[in-house]
């Protein structure tokens with residue numbers, strides 16, 4: 001029996017690495033992207049282009065209601081991007097985002113007869129997002145199984161690794177350069193190396209530097 005997976009896919013470093021991870025571990029891979037009026041429509045284009053390039057069946061779901069529910073810095077340019085300080089959540093946090101994304105992904109996966117859902121959430125670089133935690137994902141997994149009387153398995157290959165290890169994983173999968181050049185993590189919408197200034201770019205480049213230094217040292 002062929003094993004299939006549905007990847008929650010944004011076209012960023014993490015979910016693109018997950019896409020390649022899934023392509024290695026499953027016979028059949030599909031991707032789902034959520035359009036919630038991100039500041040940069042490049043994100044949707046980027047995800048669509050990557051999926052096309054690798055012949056991955058790709059669905060873009062309209063989730064603009066998310067911004068209606070919870071205006072946030074990812075969708076509204078009048079809200080400044082700030083990292084969380086003094087125990088506050090960062091302004092890029094969107095209440096319920098992963099809850100909704102994973103739940104919608106599960107509905108789609110079941111219709112396609114797919115039981116594995118792959119997501120790039122990570123507890124290690126925990127930016128203060130409660131719905132990126134392992135305990136949340138496990139709890140939701142149980143809830144989804146009960147809600148739809150179906151045996152979902154939510155795979156989180158990045159849960160316990162940091163950004164440097166995520167680059168290492170991309171490298172092990174033979175896709176380091178591809179991820180470097182074709183993915184979009186930057187909050188200013190610049191594909192590849194990004195703007196270099198925003199928190200996402202800083203995290204991404206610090207991780208890459210750390211990994212490349214480690215690689216250098218072990219060679």
Ligand SMILES: [Zn+2]
Pocket residue numbers: 185186187188189194195196197198199200201
């Ligand atoms: Zn940036």
